[in-house]
Structure formats: structure tokens, C-alpha cells
Amino acid sequence: MSETFQSVAIIGLGLIGASIARAVRAHLPEVRLRGFDLDPDVRARAGELELVDDLAEGAADAVAGAELVILCVPVGAMAAAAEAIAPGLGPQALVSDVGSCKGFVASELRRVLPGARIVPAHPVAGTEKSGPDAGFAALFHGRWCILTPEEGADEADVARLCAFWTALGAKVEVMDAWHHDTVLSVTSHLPHLIAFTIVHTASDIERVTEGEVIKYSAGGFRDFTRIAASNPAMWRDIFLTNKDALLATLQRFNADLAALEQAILADDGVALFELFTRTAAIRRGIVEQGQDVGKPDFGRPSL
Secondary structure, three states: OOOOOOEEEEEOOOHHHHHHHHHHHHHOOOOEEEEEOOOHHHHHHHHHHOOOOEEOOOHHHHHOOOOEEEEOOOHHHHHHHHHHHHHHOOOOOEEEEOOOOHHHHHHHHHHHOOOOEEOOEEEOOOOOOOOHHHOOHHHHOOOEEEEOOOOOOOHHHHHHHHHHHHHOOOEEEEOOHHHHHHHHHHHHHHHHHHHHHHHHHHHHHHHHHOOHHHHOOOHHHHHHHHHHOOOHHHHHHHHHHOHHHHHHHHHHHHHHHHHHHHHHHOOOHHHHHHHHHHHHHHHHHHHHOOOOOOOHHHHOOOO
């Protein structure tokens, strides 16, 4: 694909990296794939799965000659990954990533790779699974990929990266990095924080109720456990690197939670009904935009 890239290097071959590799195989079969993962077990498994054409033993070797380099590592490891690829990075290479915190990532990449061509990105897709076996080609179909180029970034680089993600089935949006971080603190980071907290609380209650919390889990709690099963290292790094936006959103959430508590204490059924009506409308909007299905129990098969 002359308008996109002839060779792509993927650094980090977990869920997202493996899914990118499989999506490229499915949609851009003429693209040459190179890859590396710091974990030797992951590298070995990626080799068995034949995720890439050239599996390197070092990050610098993996990016040598690549036109696009995608860093698929936790945001806390982004600087180390950038340092590792620096010796092999050619002037033709465009460096991108898949991190969930764009302001931090952009500043780290620019610090470590001065003069490099950089366009950060965030495919808003994933599952609670991890590792190369978890990757699948359709992960990005119909999902948003947000590009956050710095001011003055080459428009041709942005266009090529947009074309790449579009070819993998994603819908692409371009926005400021710090705006991205505020939006994602609401739509992704706070929900994960709440899920981790609820499941942790339930684990304490479970000791008292001798397993009944788990035994009688309803759909709502099951959904929280799915989110709370996400990669611990990744989410630790997200909370720490996007803490300003997350703390601001958490402060607003705590105020709303206190208001809800007061409504319950005051037997204010009108306030509760109005709140639940507004939230139901948001759910309908998500389904109407194709970001989820409207089937009963989220389309789960009957148990």
C-alpha cells in the first residue's frame, strides 16, 4: 500500500500488538511485518503463532528499515521502549503507539526520540485478556482509533497513519492529546477504577458470606469482574500517568455519588427516577452509534 506503509514493526506482542499483526495479515497482506517483545516467552509464542514475518531478538533490530513503528507496551514502559528502538530507527520511520494516556506518551517519546517523526495513537479497543494468543484480527472493526499529533506534525504522516488504521477496520478521529486524556478519564479510566474497587470490596465481603457473593453474582457484578480482570500493570500505569485528569473526574464522581446517597436517605424517588432516565438515554445512544449491541444481557449466550 503505497499510500500507507510497506513495512511495519510492532514492539510488544500482547493482545493489542498481536491483534494489529493479525489485522494487517487480514487487510494489508502485502505489508511486511517485523516484531519484538521483551519477554522471551512471549517472543517464542509469537514465533509459534507466526504473528510476524521477521521476529527479532532485539528492539533495535526489529525497527531497522521499518516505515511504521508501533509501540504496544504499557504507558509506563513507553520511554524504555523508545530508548531501545532508537539505535535502529531510520529517518523514514514514523513512530506511533497504542497507549491510553496521550499527553504523557507524547512528552516521553519526544524527550527520548528528539527529531523523530511521531504521531501518537490510541485504538479504543481491547478485552480483559492478555498475551499473544488473545489477539484477533477483528478487534478494531468499527472501533475508534484516536490520533493525537503534536502541533506542527507532518500532515502526510497523519494521513498515512489514518489510512493504516482505517484499513484495519477502525474509525479514526484526530484530537489534542490533553483533550483525549480528559475524555478517556470519563469513558474508560474511571469505569475501570470503579470496577477494581467494587470487585475488591466484594472480595472482602465474600470472606464473610462464605462465597455467596460469587455464587449468586448477577449480570451487573459479572460485568464489573470482566473489567477488573484487565492487565494490572497496564492499568497501574494508566492511573499514574493520567492522574490529573482522572482525579478531576473522580472528584466529580464522588460529588454525584454523595448526591445519590442523599436522595436514597431522603426517600427522594423523583430524583432517583430522573437520574436513571438520563442514564438510560446515554445507553441508547451508545447502542445507536454501534458501540455495543442492544440484545438482552449484552448478547451473552444463555447459561
